[in-house]
Amino acid sequence: MQEPTGPGEVTVLLERIQGGDRRAVSDLATLAFPELRRLAAACLRNSAPGHTWFPTDLVNELWVRLLRRERIDYQNRAHFLGAAAHLMRALVVDHARMRAAGKRSPSVGGWLADAFDPHLEFSEAEAAELVALAEALDRLAAMSERQAKIVEMRYFAGFTVEETADAMGLSPTTVKREWAAARAWLHGELRAPG
Numbered sequence: 001m002q003e004p005t006g007p008g009e010v011t012v013l014l015e016r017i018q019g020g021d022r023r024a025v026s027d028l029a030t031l032a033f034p035e036l037r038r039l040a041a042a043c044l045r046n047s048a049p050g051h052t053w054f055p056t057d058l059v060n061e062l063w064v065r066l067l068r069r070e071r072i073d074y075q076n077r078a079h080f081l082g083a084a085a086h087l088m089r090a091l092v093v094d095h096a097r098m099r100a101a102g103k104r105s106p107s108v109g110g111w112l113a114d115a116f117d118p119h120l121e122f123s124e125a126e127a128a129e130l131v132a133l134a135e136a137l138d139r140l141a142a143m144s145e146r147q148a149k150i151v152e153m154r155y156f157a158g159f160t161v162e163e164t165a166d167a168m169g170l171s172p173t174t175v176k177r178e179w180a181a182a183r184a185w186l187h188g189e190l191r192a193p194g
Helices: 009-018 023-047 055-067 077-100 111-115 124-143 145-156 161-168 172-191
Strands: none
Touching (some): 009 023, 023 055, 055 077, 077 124, 077 145, 077 161, 145 161, 145 172, 161 172
């Protein structure tokens, strides 16, 4: 995940996009696809047992969401990939919430109606577990946004300690310490009665 010294290709494309170069969006999609697909595979593997959505489907939905934004404003490759991991988690969790609520057609936020592939399926129990984890992660974020972001990157996106540290501008030691604390807190939260 490390870019060479100086701005790497992704960072240069992000700068071009910020400068209004719409062609750079297509170039970024092509260049970033393999890494985004790896992130999507990790997100689906870690958050949606029994799903029938493929990583490419999730990457496509990510781009639908990104392209609807007025601005794509990321500082560098690590920042972009961290934001992509967050959006992927949000897509999967939103779908699980709808499933847990018994809804068949997406309606949250308007964009979901077009974006969701009907092949992403969860059992009721899987949807409830994913929603419980997402809600616990939201509570953790209220106490420690940094720990919640580390969990998101490590668990949902499959980032290594070093990749997480790079994306967040932290030392690997800090990431390890915060990751251990967040996991312990989440374990207690998810095991608590009620």
